[in-house]
Amino acid sequence: MSAHSNYQAIIASPLGPLGIVSRNEALCRIDFLPEDTALSPPADAAARRAAAQLRRYFGEPGWSFSLPLRPAGTPFQQSVWRQLQQIPAGQTRSYGHIARALDSGPRAVGNACRANPLPIVIPCHRVVAANGPGGYAGRTEGRNMEIKRWLLAHEGIAP
């Protein structure tokens, strides 16, 4: 949810417009915006870098991001998001796998993934259930899941 945010950039992508929020030279949030959202060019260097790397990822599925990130979250969420960043493009991990690495539980990991403010860059789409696709951005069906499937297919991961 993010109704009326002011974005440092709104860029086009194969998944529709993406809103980019940066603060103090670091990337803070990425939102999937409605199809009819007007684009706007990067307003600062951080947004420009993020936009460039996102475009590169969409053209080159194996690309891994290198950006200063400052996602807001609890200490536990931060630790989960750090784990997610260790997953290489084209690979997946299960919620349980991440949970064991943090000595936590699978549902807690799912909760933290749901709270990820930096989709695509922090690759929560690479986290799937032991038997099933899991969810995306809080939903287990609909457009969010289409986005998750698109990202996995983009990286060559079969459904």
Added chain:
DNA sequence: TTAGGTAGTCTCG
């Protein structure tokens, strides 16, 4: 297939 377990966060009061 389901029943129960689990960890973190949110919501009331």
Added chain:
DNA sequence: CGAGACTACCTAA
């Protein structure tokens, strides 16, 4: 603060 409810789950039977 405390109790309970709510999850993008997992395992055993």
